[in-house]
Amino acid sequence: MKLLINEFIKDYRKVTTWIYMLVTMGLIGLVQYINSLNLDNDGFSKAESLADITNGATGIASIFALIMLANNLSQEYSKGTIKFLYTRPKSRSAILTAKIVLAFINYIIFLVVGTVFDFLTKYYVFFDRKVGLNHLNDTIEEGYFGRTVAKQLIITNLADLAVFIFFVAMVVLVCVVFKTQILSLVLVMLSLLGTGLIQVLTVFAVSKYSWAKYHMFDVPLFSDYYKNEAARNAVREVFKFDNANALIIMLVAYSVVFFTISYIVNARRDITID
Numbered sequence: 001m002k003l004l005i006n007e008f009i010k011d012y013r014k015v016t017t018w019i020y021m022l023v024t025m026g027l028i029g030l031v032q033y034i035n036s037l038n039l040d041n042d043g044f045s046k047a048e049s050l051a052d053i054t055n056g057a058t059g060i061a062s063i064f065a066l067i068m069l070a071n072n073l074s075q076e077y078s079k080g081t082i083k084f085l086y087t088r089p090k091s092r093s094a095i096l097t098a099k100i101v102l103a104f105i106n107y108i109i110f111l112v113v114g115t116v117f118d119f120l121t122k123y124y125v126f127f128d129r130k131v132g133l134n135h136l137n138d139t140i141e142e143g144y145f146g147r148t149v150a151k152q153l154i155i156t157n158l159a160d161l162a163v164f165i166f167f168v169a170m171v172v173l174v175c176v177v178f179k180t181q182i183l184s185l186v187l188v189m190l191s192l193l194g195t196g197l198i199q200v201l202t203v204f205a206v207s208k209y210s211w212a213k214y215h216m217f218d219v220p221l222f223s224d225y226y227k228n229e230a231a232r233n234a235v236r237e238v239f240k241f242d243n244a245n246a247l248i249i250m251l252v253a254y255s256v257v258f259f260t261i262s263y264i265v266n267a268r269r270d271i272t273i274d
Contacts, residue, residue, distance in 0.1 A: 003098045011068060011102065020064040024110055025117045028056050032118065036126035047138040049122065051152040057114025058160045063192060065107035065164075066171050067185070072099050073175035074184040096172070096266050103168050111157075143229045159223040166219050166251050167192070169258035176262045176269075195220055199239070206240050213240055216254045222247040 011017055123132060136150045144152055170191060175184045198217040205212040218239060224231040225244045235241050 003094060004101055007072070007098050007102045008105065011072070011106065016071075017068065020068070021110070021113060024057070024060045024064065024114050027060055028114055028118050029121055031056050032121045032126045045141060046132075046135050047140045047149050048144070050132075050135050050138075051140055051144065051147075051149045053118050053122070054111065054115050054153060054157055054160075057111050057118055058157070060114055061107050061110035062160075062164055062167065064110055065103050066167055066188060066192065068106055069099065069103040069168065070171050070175050070184050070188045072102070073172065074179065092267050093263055096176075096263065100168060100172060103171075104164075107161075107164055145229060155226050156223070159226040162251060163220050163223045166216075166255045166258075169255040169262070170216070172262045173258040176265050203238055210240065214246070214250060216250070219247065219251050219254060222251050 119133075136153075137148050139146060139148050140152060147155070171188050174187045174191070178184050178187060195217050198215075199221070202212055202215060202218070218241075221235050221239055221241065222244060225235045225241070225247060226232075241247055
């Protein structure tokens with residue numbers, strides 16, 4: 001616990017962490033402003049708007065939490081501070097685990113801050129108090145499997161968290177294997193931003209070879225499957241996943257393999273202490 005607290009303090013003493021926080025609120029505010037310009041009062045759904053309140057925060061929280069994780073891991077090697085960490089009585093596995101747990105804490109913090117800011121801007125600034133918490137038990141009219149707002153928020157955020165676990169596993173593997181900070185960050189950003197492009201490119205291969213859909217970049221489709229009816233139909237018809245079973249297996253399998261390799265490499269790596 002002390003190790004985790006130390007890592008947390010290190011993160012929130014950095015100016016960049018607070019810059020990420022401000023950027024999160026700025027991006028969410030910008031999106032809400034754009035949405036308010038295109039607001040159709042006749043077709044406006046209070047329940048649907050409230051159900052989507054975590055969508056922007058989830059994506060932004062994932063990106064910044066993963067960038068912070070990549071920095072935390074790769075900087076230890078690039079600055080040589082990893083040598084001093086490994087001289088402590090804590091095991092290498094404990095140190096790596098603390099950094100991974102911190103990534104989830106950062107994700108939750110950014111998600112909560114982003115969601116609260118999203119709600120406040122919707123309620124007080126852009127939507128004239130049309131979207132309130134009193135609509136949490138409302139049933140969303142169309143395209144959401146007949147779910148209430150509260151149920152939609154719970155299901156989608158759990159699915160997003162599951163996908164975040166996969167991305168954490170991937171980032172940890174990249175940073176442990178490639179110790180250079182710049183290279184690690186470049187590979188991480190390419191993986192995050194290139195996921196959608198790779199999914200589109202492999203659609204053509206899937207039409208001929210059904211096994212081609214089981215690559216790791218299709219794992220994020222797991223959250224899409226539970227998002228809404230339109231997204232689920234796309235996962236079924238375009239990416240050829242009839243149900244979520246294969247996606248769950250892929251998510252678990254890739255995550256376990258990536259974490260296992262990371263811990264093995266981290267434990268066996270030779271660190272020269274000057």
